[in-house]
Amino acid sequence: MKFRNTSIEIKLRRVLLLTSSVVLFLTCVAYFTYELITFRDTIRDNLSVQGEIIAANSTAALAFEDKEYAVEVLNALKAEPHIVAACIYDKEGAIFSKFPDSLDDKQFPSKIQKDGYQFTGSHIEGFTPIMQGDSRMGTLYVKSDIKALYARLRLYGLIAFLVITVSFLLAYLFSNFLQKSITKPILDLAGTAKIISAERDYSVRAVRPGDDEVGLLTDAFNQMLDQIQTQNREIIALNQTLEQRIKERTAELEKTNEKLKQQNEFVETIIDSSIDLIAVFDLDLNYLILNKHAEKAYNIKKEALVGKNVLSIFPDIKDSDMLRDLKKALDGEIVHNTNYTLPVLNKYFETYYVPIKDNDNTVRRILMVAHDITAIMEANQNLQLLNEELEKSNQSLEQFAYITSHDLQEPLRKIQIFSEMSENSLDDPAVTKSYLGKINSSAHRLSQLIRAILNYSRLSKSDTHTEEVDLNKILENIKIDLELLIAEKNAVIQSGDLPVVRGIPLQLNQLFFNLLTNSLKFCEKQPFIHISCNILTGKEKELSELHIPGSHFRLSFTDNGIGFEQQYAGKVFDIFQRVHNNVRYSGTGIGLALCKKIVDNHHGKITVTSSPGEGTTFFIYLPCTMISS
């Protein structure tokens, strides 16, 4: 733990202990140093005094060169246990005597050095001159150990250690005791602060320990607590107000939200219940909104469309009205397309593209509303078909009107004229008779015409009951019907294999009958009639100028009759159109008109090629769907 993070109690104790220890230690060191220095001087002084004494005593031994005496003098040093070696040099510097005697000469310095004593390592040694009067007789060398110094220092060390130890213990005890008066109030204050911060109870107050700084601190602390408490109360009150206001606002917002939600749902329900297709696009033509009906019509889930570009979903609209109209709407134009086939759906729509603008009049969205008018269009188409049929029938009616006023009028007029003429010629019975004959034939013709018209009008569209019809059988039956005429004209009728078809039997019978009668009638030589059937190849169909889709088969009726100029081919099928004079080839002019109507009723086409004197061929094209397997 770092020092600054440790408790103030420990800090204070450490400070006290460290301070007292340092002071004590320094004191001891000073004292010790002083002792060391003074004791060394004492030792040197003592040794120097002893040396001078020995030197004075050994003057005589030198003067008389009495070695024994010299040894004796030196032996006096035995009393001093610290002297380890001593010797006397003579005037020349040679060792005269030594102590202890057993010691080798080499143990002594070979050369005499400066007078005086020096510490050398663990010893103190030195030289003292041996004087007689003013003349130097020789020199004394003494070497002493300094064990006494060491003993003394050890003692001092021990004492210092004891003093320090005891002082330290005492300091510790005192500090423990004394610091409490400083730390306790602080620690108490800290404890209180801790409690307050932990429990957030600002009503707690620190106890004032006295009038010192801690006391002042406690006062300040308590004062601060007061302030905090007051502020706290204010904050809490403010908070409560705020909370209340937030609650109210939230409730209000929830209410508005609910209202908006309901409104939204209402609008969505309206949009969804619309029978029109409704979609909203953004400026990049991505789908934003799509109603249920549109979802159903596109047969794509709303989620799969929303956010997608209309072109990416329906690439087919690239060149369509829809894209063009959307772009117009992007330019701010309201587009109303009354009839549009969505390439996507193959249905008819009346569409609106409405630019949705913001306040700046900038287009933000495009609303598309498409109203399905397929049913109306289909009804329209049916109506158109009906109309066409009606027009056709109107034309027929007009033709009928023309017929009644012209063709029927003609014989009638003749009857009137010939009646009048016969009246005027009553005096000439022969002439009268011829007029009466003309009247009769006119009347006959009139009745013939009326019957033919009745026949024609019977071919009404309502008679569309179809059944299987074997054309071979029909041909056989007609041959039997026309037996007499065939025999009379000695006619030859050949036919290939004809199909069994689904058709209106009476009408097909009439068709064959009329064509065969025509061939037999308009003939001056022996009639030769050929009937055949084949399924059209593509090229043949093209050549026949048959503008009806699907495959067809062709019935051909070829004769060798009188024929007519090809330029009148277009007229022969018109009602009451005759290409031959009715004296030689009496007819009503209705037969081929009937044939055309019958073929029309079977969704086919009839054409003719002819050449005067060569013969005529009628071609009847009928859809293959008519053929029964």
Next chain:
Amino acid sequence: MNSPIKCFLIDNDIEDQEIFLLALKKVSPSITCEFADDGPIAIKRFTSDNLFIPDIIFIDMNMPFMNGTECLQEIRKLNHLNAVPIYIYSTFGDPELMDQAKNLGAADFILKPSSFLVLKESLEKLLLSINPGNHYISK
């Protein structure tokens, strides 16, 4: 212009031709009339003989091959007949058809009457109107 009047009738109805001739003879026996049974025959007659110029031409409306108006158009293409009045002579005529005929160069449109006497009188009137003072008629 006191030569006998020459008429020309194009009509496929032989009986009508007979009645027409009888009526003309009643107007004046000197009047002659030539007939053509249909349009093509008439055109052939006119184109083969440039010198054949009748005083008046009648055309029936309802004929095979070529109807009255078609025939009228073809004759009007022939320059040498420019001065000859052409009358459409028909059983039936609605105003539209009459207008069309007149626009194509017909002098008038005459309905085939249901009475011989009426036919005679209307022909007489017509011939007098185009040949005033012709002594063959007025006699």
